[in-house]
Amino acid sequence: MADDYSAVRMVRTYGFVGAQISSYQRWTGRFSFTFVADLLAMIGPVTPPFIPGLLLALLFAGSAWAIYEIQALSGRISWVRVVLFAGFLIFATLETAPNVSQSLYWQTGALTYLAPFIPLSFYVGVTIRGVRRKHNNLSYRLNLFAAGILTFVAGGFSDAFVVLQSCALILSLLAIEKLAGPDFKSRIRPFVIVGLAGSLLAFVIVAMAPGNSVRLTYFPHQLGVFDLVRLSARYSLGFVARQVLNNPLITVALFTLPLLMMLRNHGPKWDRRQCTAILLFVPPAVFLLMMCCVAPGVYAISTMLPERAQILLSVIFVCGTVVWSRAAGEYITGYLLPIRHVPVLTTATLLLLILWPQISFFSVLGLRDKARSYASDWERQDSELKTARKTGVTDVVVPQIGDFQSRIGKGPSDLHLRPDAAFWINRTTATYYGLTSVRANEDASGSVKNLLFEPCVLPTDNDRVQAASDARGHSFGISYFQ
Numbered sequence: 001m002a003d004d005y006s007a008v009r010m011v012r013t014y015g016f017v018g019a020q021i022s023s024y025q026r027w028t029g030r031f032s033f034t035f036v037a038d039l040l041a042m043i044g045p046v047t048p049p050f051i052p053g054l055l056l057a058l059l060f061a062g063s064a065w066a067i068y069e070i071q072a073l074s075g076r077i078s079w080v081r082v083v084l085f086a087g088f089l090i091f092a093t094l095e096t097a098p099n100v101s102q103s104l105y106w107q108t109g110a111l112t113y114l115a116p117f118i119p120l121s122f123y124v125g126v127t128i129r130g131v132r133r134k135h136n137n138l139s140y141r142l143n144l145f146a147a148g149i150l151t152f153v154a155g156g157f158s159d160a161f162v163v164l165q166s167c168a169l170i171l172s173l174l175a176i177e178k179l180a181g182p183d184f185k186s187r188i189r190p191f192v193i194v195g196l197a198g199s200l201l202a203f204v205i206v207a208m209a210p211g212n213s214v215r216l217t218y219f220p221h222q223l224g225v226f227d228l229v230r231l232s233a234r235y236s237l238g239f240v241a242r243q244v245l246n247n248p249l250i251t252v253a254l255f256t257l258p259l260l261m262m263l264r265n266h267g268p269k270w271d272r273r274q275c276t277a278i279l280l281f282v283p284p285a286v287f288l289l290m291m292c293c294v295a296p297g298v299y300a301i302s303t304m305l306p307e308r309a310q311i312l313l314s315v316i317f318v319c320g321t322v323v324w325s326r327a328a329g330e331y332i333t334g335y336l337l338p339i340r341h342v343p344v345l346t347t348a349t350l351l352l353l354i355l356w357p358q359i360s361f362f363s364v365l366g367l368r369d370k371a372r373s374y375a376s377d378w379e380r381q382d383s384e385l386k387t388a389r390k391t392g393v394t395d396v397v398v399p400q401i402g403d404f405q406s407r408i409g410k411g412p413s414d415l416h417l418r419p420d421a422a423f424w425i426n427r428t429t430a431t432y433y434g435l436t437s438v439r440a441n442e443d444a445s446g447s448v449k450n451l452l453f454e455p456c457v458l459p460t461d462n463d464r465v466q467a468a469s470d471a472r473g474h475s476f477g478i479s480y481f482q
Contacts, residue, residue, distance in 0.1 A: 003108040004048070005432035007041040016042060029209025031202075032156030033112055040107070048107045055104070055114055060086055062121030069128035081261065089318055091357050092254060096247045096314045099307035101405040102413070109308040116157035117315060120165065123150035127191040131184065147191045148198035155202025159296050160309055162203045164316070167292040169196040171285050179277050216300065228298055229291075235304045236290035239313050253353055254321040262329025264346040270330040278327040286320035370408045377401040385433045394436035395421075402444040416444055 010019040016038055023034045040047045064086040071077045094100050102109040130143040151169070155162035173192045176185055223231065244251050293312050297305040305313070381398050388396045403416035417426055421437035430438040 003037075004041075004045075005428050007037045007108075009428075009431055011038050011041045023211065025210045026214060027211040028215070029206035029212060030112070030156055030158055031205060032116070032153050033158065035156075036111055036115065037108065040111075051107050051110055052104050055110055055118065056090065058118045059090060059114070059121065062118050062125065063089055066121050066124035066128065069125050069132070073128065073132050085257075085322075087357075088253075088257065088353075089322065091360070092250050092318045093311065093314045095250050095356075095360060096243055096318065097311040098242075098314075099310070099405075099411070101408070101410045102306075102308035103311040105404070106308070106415075112158045113161070113309055113311050116154040116161045116165075119150040119154040123147055123154070123195055126150065127188065127195065130191050131187040144190060144194050148194040150198070151195040152198035152202045155199045156206065158309070159206055159300075160293050160305060160312055162199065162206050163296050164289060164293040164312055166196065166199045166203050168289055169199055171289070175281060175285075179274055179281075223298065223302055228295060231298045231302075232291040232295045233287075235294050235298070236287060236313070238304075239290065239294075239310065240287075240317065243314070243317055249356060251321070253356065254318060255325050257350070257353060258322055258326040259329035259332070260346040260349055262326070262333050264350075270327070272331065275327045275331040279324065279331065282320055282324040282327070286316055289316050289320075367408045371404070374401065374404050374407045385429075385435065385438065389434050396430075396435055396438050397441050398438065400440040400442045400444055406444070416440070419443055 007019075010022060013019075014022050019038045020031070020034055023038075024031065028034065040051075064082050067085050068077065068079075068082045071082065094104065097103050103113055104110050126143055126146050130140065130147070151165060155165055169192060173189070173196065176188060176192065180188070290313050293316065294305055297303070297309065304310075377399075378401060381401055384398055385396060388394075398417065400419075401416065403413045405411060405413035405415065415425070417423075417429060417438060417440040419439050419442060420426065421430070421439040426438050430436065
């Protein structure tokens, strides 16, 4: 709510280009996110209903292409597997995301944490395509340029993602140097290096933004190196444990799906030494990437990433598990003789896996009435505030409608108006509608304080807090990762 309104306010005040400059100087270095968010703000509030579907369609297209190119390396392409794995990776990520409401359905959250995986998936496709095909000088250079641009754009969406992407590319480069054959190594090395250069450039731009100092003033205590590493490891380990305990069926599917596919098509295709190395390398690499992703949040706010940002960790967990299972399948089939009924059994098991997405599909459909009820209430509130502005009323009291997340049964949230007109969401909403103040006539039943936001209040330095609020249209309560 508040961030979406803030983007519109910035564009109205400074214009599209001016909003980019002002945001970078006074609030955040996420240049890709700011560009897309302000572009959507210019279009207007018609965009949020279409953003989740658009992002998922683009992510599916990029993932399917990347998987297609990876399969093409072996010379055997199965479109069934391409579609199956692309859909399954996205499904598993959303199913295990701690807060899919804010990671996907909320426009600002989706643009920050889900959107960067779209250019990253296309980067994988460009890289593998460049490896497996012979190109002339022009097309080769264009592919290298595209690889650098894609990681650069992806890195500009969020602080945590650019750290994750950079570390992933560094680990990939090390793994290639250690495990890949000479020909494959010489082909893929330039694309990984260029991708890493684009990611590091994005990291520098994001990290050097003057606006970061404004946000960091809300969290004056930064941890030392030892505490930073300790807490990052602790939170990463806790996330993996919660994933396994809270999503046992998805976890089992992640471990078994690639393995079953290998059993169904008996016969190893990877070198046994490489399989062993991958089996040993992937688990610590996944854990290290999680730590690298969590560390910026621990540094900035001395705690775990907000739930909406933890979808980044879900992607790491899902992809890492699938790669490990694929290597395990290669390793196991090397010791098995062809078994007559394995294809039948594995096909039956794979068909059973389809039930879980269907269950999830009908579960989402079951939320329609609650979501429509909230949408109706929100539209009525929106109409009341617009009418008040037109009739000259400057201080408005509206009925409390609560927030979307809690009303559809997805846990408590604080994205709703309060009876206190000075609350940061109320102030940002009032600014968006051109009013002096807006407040709800009562507090939402069962609402809870946001533990991320409340400790950030600095009542002894109201002038600086207000100045920072005016700079970006936010108040002191905004989280570092909001």
